[in-house]
Amino acid sequence: MTFDEFLDTQLGSLTRYSRVLSGDRQSAHDLLADTLVAASKRWDKIGQLELPLAYVRRMLTNRHIDLTRRRRTIRWAHKPPADHQLPAVLDDTNAVHQRGFLDGLLRDLPAPQRAALVYRFYLGLSDEEIAKELGMKVGSVRSAISRGLATLRTRTTAQDIRTYLQ
Amino acid sequence: MNIDNELSDAMHNLASDSPAEAEVAATVRARINRRHTFRRTALATVAAVAAVAAIVTTASLLRSPAQPDQIQAASTPEILSSSAPVSVSAPPIQASSAPVTTPPTTTGNPAVTGTSARCYTTADIGRTDNHLAISFDVPAGPVALEICQQQWEEGTLSSTAPFIADSPAASGQSAPNLVACVLPADISDEGTEEVAVFPGSDDTCAQLNLPRYTG
Numbered sequence: 001m002t003f004d005e006f007l008d009t010q011l012g013s014l015t016r017y018s019r020v021l022s023g024d025r026q027s028a029h030d031l032l033a034d035t036l037v038a039a040s041k042r043w044d045k046i047g048q049l050e051l052p053l054a055y056v057r058r059m060l061t062n063r064h065i066d067l068t069r070r071r072r073t074i075r076w077a078h079k080p081p082a083d084h085q086l087p088a089v090l091d092d093t094n095a096v097h098q099r100g101f102l103d104g105l106l107r108d109l110p111a112p113q114r115a116a117l118v119y120r121f122y123l124g125l126s127d128e129e130i131a132k133e134l135g136m137k138v139g140s141v142r143s144a145i146s147r148g149l150a151t152l153r154t155r156t157t158a159q160d161i162r163t164y165l166q
Numbered sequence: 167m168n169i170d171n172e173l174s175d176a177m178h179n180l181a182s183d184s185p186a187e188a189e190v191a192a193t194v195r196a197r198i199n200r201r202h203t204f205r206r207t208a209l210a211t212v213a214a215v216a217a218v219a220a221i222v223t224t225a226s227l228l229r230s231p232a233q234p235d236q237i238q239a240a241s242t243p244e245i246l247s248s249s250a251p252v253s254v255s256a257p258p259i260q261a262s263s264a265p266v267t268t269p270p271t272t273t274g275n276p277a278v279t280g281t282s283a284r285c286y287t288t289a290d291i292g293r294t295d296n297h298l299a300i301s302f303d304v305p306a307g308p309v310a311l312e313i314c315q316q317q318w319e320e321g322t323l324s325s326t327a328p329f330i331a332d333s334p335a336a337s338g339q340s341a342p343n344l345v346a347c348v349l350p351a352d353i354s355d356e357g358t359e360e361v362a363v364f365p366g367s368d369d370t371c372a373q374l375n376l377p378r379y380t381g
Binding site for chain 2 (some may be wrong): 012036
């Protein structure tokens with residue numbers, strides 16, 4: 001498969017994956033473009049793989065984790081941050097609210113936990129498949145998902161669930 | 167409460183807000199083309215320089231085929247003497263560069279208005295793995311020290327490798343003495359002056375050749 005053929009067939013799924021993983025559209029664009037340019041330099045090898053999509057997705061994930069590790073966003077206020085207790089507002093723009101709410105929740109997770117949750121709940125992969133694709137132990141994947149979910153649960157209320165995640 | 171069942175749908179909603187594929191493809195192809203163009207230009211330049219050098223060398227050899235005396239004369243004492251002015255001219259170069267290396271003031275209060283700051287784990291601005299870059303929703307200067315202290319106390323930062331923890335577990339540790347300096351625009355991520363908080367004492371900023379942030 002040539003690099004152009006790969007772009008033509010896989011760019012859509014990678015774009016959506018990058019968006020869910022990175023937290024906003026601009027970051028998704030930059031992250032994916034950087035990853036694909038890097039992949040193009042080694043395409044003579046990547047193109048020979050059985051699953052080049054999985055390889056590039058792993059490149060993208062690792063790049064995101066590396067970037068996130070050194071850059072964090074903190075919503076600062078001189079009182080406890082209230083962004084996780086958003087008021088329940090149901091209106092025509094609920095999808096926008098939902099995206100902002102979930103982005104905010106996921107952004108505060110350590111990058112490996114966020115990646116594991118995205119692999120599980122967006123890509124629908126099993127623990128074993130995630131471990132294989134990310135080169136992790138199955139136990140580490142289970143731990144990352146479990147801890148990520150536990151953090152999300154502590155930061156959401158039943159009202160949030162009804163308002164933003166349904 | 168149970169968010170597991172809703173998480174998948176919510177993530178697919180996030181995916182629907184993804185950037186346009188055409189834009190990403192255009193960016194990638196433009197960058198790859200730029201790289202190829204640069205490579206072609208570089209190769210062409212190298213080839214042209216090599217060709218010119220070969221022509222000049224050949225021409226000089228053809229022009230003076232048998233003048234061993236001149237060649238020998240030029241190859242020994244004149245080169246030595248011609249190198250003398252180079253060493254003589256060295257001091258003025260050093261003198262002219264002296265103002266550049268003069269330490270900046272450490273008592274000023276630079277107006278840092280950006281919304282990002284760095285929490286360093288060691289007093290070293292040469293490394294890339296020893297600091298956490300943080301973006302705020304408000305100007306970073308007045309709150310950087312406090313936030314960095316919080317990162318130390320939560321166990322996110324450590325003075326030993328790997329310096330930054332993915333999952334802070336050792337909360338309750340005390341932060342070292344911290345001091346806020348100002349990174350110049352050419353070092354900062356934002357392209358503007360940025361507050362950098364280091365473990366250290368009052369003279370740490372001066373030792374790093376950075377102004378102290380006193381805002």
